[in-house]
Amino acid sequence: MTRASSIKTTLLAxxxxxxxxxxxxxxxxxxxxxxxxxxxxxxxxxGKVTGFEVDLVNxxxxxxxxxxxxxxTPFNGLFPAVQSGRINMAxxxxxxxxxxxxxxTFAQPYYxxxxxxxxxxxxxxxxxxxxxGKVVGVDTGSTGDMWxxxxxDDYKLGEIRRFEGLQPAMLDLVAGRxxxxxxxxxxxxxxxxxxxxxxxxxxxxxxEKYSIMFNKNDPLATEVNAVITTLKGEGFIxxxxxxxxxxxxxxxxSTVAVLDMPKGK
Numbered sequence: 001m002t003r004a005s006s007i008k009t010t011l012l013a014x015x016x017x018x019x020x021x022x023x024x025x026x027x028x029x030x031x032x033x034x035x036x037x038x039x040x041x042x043x044x045x046x047g048k049v050t051g052f053e054v055d056l057v058n059x060x061x062x063x064x065x066x067x068x069x070x071x072x073t074p075f076n077g078l079f080p081a082v083q084s085g086r087i088n089m090a091x092x093x094x095x096x097x098x099x100x101x102x103x104x105t106f107a108q109p110y111y112x113x114x115x116x117x118x119x120x121x122x123x124x125x126x127x128x129x130x131x132x133g134k135v136v137g138v139d140t141g142s143t144g145d146m147w148x149x150x151x152x153d154d155y156k157l158g159e160i161r162r163f164e165g166l167q168p169a170m171l172d173l174v175a176g177r178x179x180x181x182x183x184x185x186x187x188x189x190x191x192x193x194x195x196x197x198x199x200x201x202x203x204x205x206x207x208e209k210y211s212i213m214f215n216k217n218d219p220l221a222t223e224v225n226a227v228i229t230t231l232k233g234e235g236f237i238x239x240x241x242x243x244x245x246x247x248x249x250x251x252x253x254s255t256v257a258v259l260d261m262p263k264g265k
Contacts, residue, residue, distance in 0.1 A: 027069035031057055032087040035072040036165045039190045039244045040093045052244040053091040056110065057212070059236060063227045074164045076141035079104065082215050089220065093184050095143045095208040101264030105216050107225040108261050109209035109254040110237050115144050116185035117202040118192065120173060125180060127202040132156040134179035137169040143208060144182040166191065173198070184208075186245065209254050211262070225261050232258050 033041040033053070041051040049070050061068040073081055078090040082104060093113070096106045119125040125134075133156060138145040140162040148160050161178055163169040166187060172178045174197065181188075185203055192198040214221040231237050238256050241249040249255035 028066035029061055029068050029089065030071055030087045031068055032071050032073040032078045032081050032090040032092075034075045034078065034092040034165055035070070036167045037075075037092050038166065038187055040187065041070070041091060052111075052240055053093070053212075055240055055243075056231075056237065057089075057091060059231065060224055060227045063230065064223060075139055076164070078213065079141075082213055085215060088214070088218075089224070090213040093187060093210050094213050096211050096262050097143070098264055100213075101262060103216055105214045105218055105221045106211040106262050107214070107221055107228055108259040109211045110228060110232075111186070111210040111241075111255055112253045113206075113208045113210060114185050115147055115182055115204035115206050115208075116188050116200050117204065118173070118181045118183070118188045118198060118200050119179065120176075121197055121199045123179065125201060128155045128204070131158075131180055133158045135159045135161055135177070137161050137163055137172060137178040137181040139163055139165060139169070139183055142183065143206065144184065147204065147206060148182050170198070190245070221261070229258050232256060 033049075035049060036042050037051075039051055040053045041049060044050045054070065058068060071081075071087055073087070073090070075092055078087075078092060078094070079100075081087045082090045093111070095113070096109060100106075117128055117131070125131065136148055136157050136159070138148050138160060145160070145162065148157060151157070152160065161172070163172070166183065169178070169181050169183070170191070173181050182204070185200065188200050192200055212224060214224075228237070238249045241247070241255050251257065
């Protein structure tokens with residue numbers, strides 16, 4: 001063997017070792033999440049990914065005997081990522097809709113929600129009736145985005161400005177670059193509770209339910225759904241609700257009640 005051949009063999013062996021180590025360390029489940037979506041998935045002071053849905057997914061994986069890797073993904077990117085197989089499933093307070101069920105699959109829901117309007121306390125805005133001609137912030141591709149587009153004329157909304165998550169939207173709201181932000185009410189109530197300069201001024205009833213999203217007809221969805229049923233029966237998800245929202249979940253909500261997997265039309 002020549003010296004060049006020996007070096008080449010050594011390099012190949014080294015690369016093989018790197019790939020083998022990476023394969024050995026690869027998680028069983030890759031979970032897409034829009035990190036920064038409090039209180040569902042965000043980084044704590046130490047940089048650790050935490051939140052209601054993070055706790056839920058970690059417990060589901062534990063029950064399935066699998067390991068998890070969370071992949072930070074913009075909300076609108078979660079849909080193509082799960083459909084292409086780049087991730088196994090997606091979380092980020094994702095609402096089940098008939099339209100989405102045409103191309104993806106959801107496990108049973110575990111949280112009931114509505115939209116909301118958040119403004120600065122100094123703005124004087126008290127609700128949607130005051131948003132005529134104003135700039136409205138939404139998350140790209142979210143149900144808040146869909147609601148704002150559908151009701152733009154009803155409330156004479158001005159420009160609809162789209163953001164990739166709550167944090168950049170809040171920065172623009174506080175800076176006065178947008179006048180109001182329409183998004184999921186649990187996330188906003190959690191976010192503003194220690195920020196007196198911000199205020200959730202109106203709940204927008206939409207009857208939404210959150211769940212974990214999978215590629216269309218992925219068998220993993222059925223496995224996860226069965227675990228969710230077990231966790232509801234044990235009161236685990238209700239306990240998560242108390243931990244993250246400081247209140248008991250009502251028995252009639254999807255946090256407690258066992259429901260069928262949504263099938264769509």
